[in-house]
Amino acid sequence: MVQAFKFKGLVIDRQPRISALFEVRAYKIRSMVNFLVDTGARASAITEKEATIMGIDCSSLPFFKYKSVGFGGFYRNRIINRQVILTFKSNKDFHQIKRSSFMVTCIPPKVSGEEREKLIRYIPNVLGMDILKEFKTCVTKNQVELIL
């Protein structure tokens, strides 16, 4: 019988989260990112907060060609137009997922300083169905498991 690879995360404050190593070799970036596991999101994205911590200047990134929608309305996100490698650690081994680009949810430039702070506080890094479709996703009260 073939045993499954299980990638485990934790539920913190009712949010299922999993950590992955986020690499952009073209930018020499290699950083651990804590993602919200969101089966309702079509696409994955890191936040402006995360990009800033990694040393990426969001204003230098090109805009994503499609609009994005949230409860705050429509946004124009930006995109890392370089190969991004996401590495997950399982009970047995590491598993890599490669993407030719990756979205960054950037705060619109025209919002006030106060509004900007609020948005940075609450917008999470999201692992959406573009990545989750490769796994069986199981969320319980205290734990999230991605199974391969």
Added chain:
Amino acid sequence: MERAELFKISRRNVEWLKENYESLKREYDKLWIMIQDRKVVRSASTFDEIMKTVRKHDPNKILVEYITSEPIAMFF
């Protein structure tokens, strides 16, 4: 740093956050915190302020979180 080490450090910080989330909400309500080695190293009221400390640290050894006790419904 090796991949396994990066995951180990991250897991330790995230586990500590989960274990202590309720007490952190009481102590650091409406503040940004920077966690390193299973303790809060710095707190600040704004993201720009906490970033001044974050920039002096290895981002792979820390966890930066905004803590609030306010029950905000989040839809993503």
